[in-house]
Amino acid sequence: AQKITQTQPGMFVQEKEAVTLDCTYDTSDQSYGLFWYKQPSSGEMIFLIYQGSYDEQNATEGRYSLNFQKARKSANLVISASQLGDSAMYFCAMREGSSNDYKLSFGAGTTVTVRA
Amino acid sequence: EPEVTQTPSHQVTQMGQEVILRCVPISNHLYFYWYRQILGQKVEFLVSFYNNEISEKSEIFDDQFSVERPDGSNFTLKIRSTKLEDSAMYFCASSRQGRLETQYFGPGTRLLVL
Secondary structure, X not given: OOOEEOXXXXXXEEOOOOEEEXXXXXXXXXXXXXXXXXXXXXXXXXXXXXXXXXXXXXXXXXXXXXXXXXXXXXXXXXEOOOOHHHOEEEEEEEEEOOOOOOOOEEOOOEEEEEEO | OOOOEEEOOEEEEOOXXXXXXXXXXXXXXXXXXXXXXXXXXXXXXXXXXXXXXXXXXXXXXOOOXXXXXXXXXXXXXXXXXOOHHHOEEEEEEEEOOOOOOOOEEOOOEEXXXX
């Protein structure tokens, strides 16, 4: 079974508008971490934001916020005030914490294209 | 701001040849990882490394692959006899601690096997 599901292969957003990228996850662990990474066309993977399973507040980092709904097992990324430089692939990833399992499990990604 | 670096940025090799991909993790990080991304596909975990030994590896990481930390700064991935299907972007990552710490990725090495 897929641990991370990103159902939106691609999205278009108008500059200065907000966009929400969906991510659902599957784990039986009580302790886990959820991460979002940005991959521009140049190929590097840039860490954006982290949410721990025990964090009561939704994580925010500048224009990025994570809408964490634990009961629904979703961790959607919201990008506010989109800029042209936000055009990239975005990956949701999870790390399960209850075992000596250090790997990140990634979703398939969502391509965001920001239009001027 | 400290960052993970990788060399080379691109590598072209003939099938059957050995390649070594190099990484310099962030200096105070203790956990190191290799991931790969075949073109157009998701990022896949290969191996994690801590305290000079492999802590976890995926089914992709077969006997053709090996990792090493030859000195205090470098972390390498060796592919002994490359196959066409090894063509991918290879990412090195590091984290300060294990478990739920953020992993910071290098810029990747794009490997093409002909």
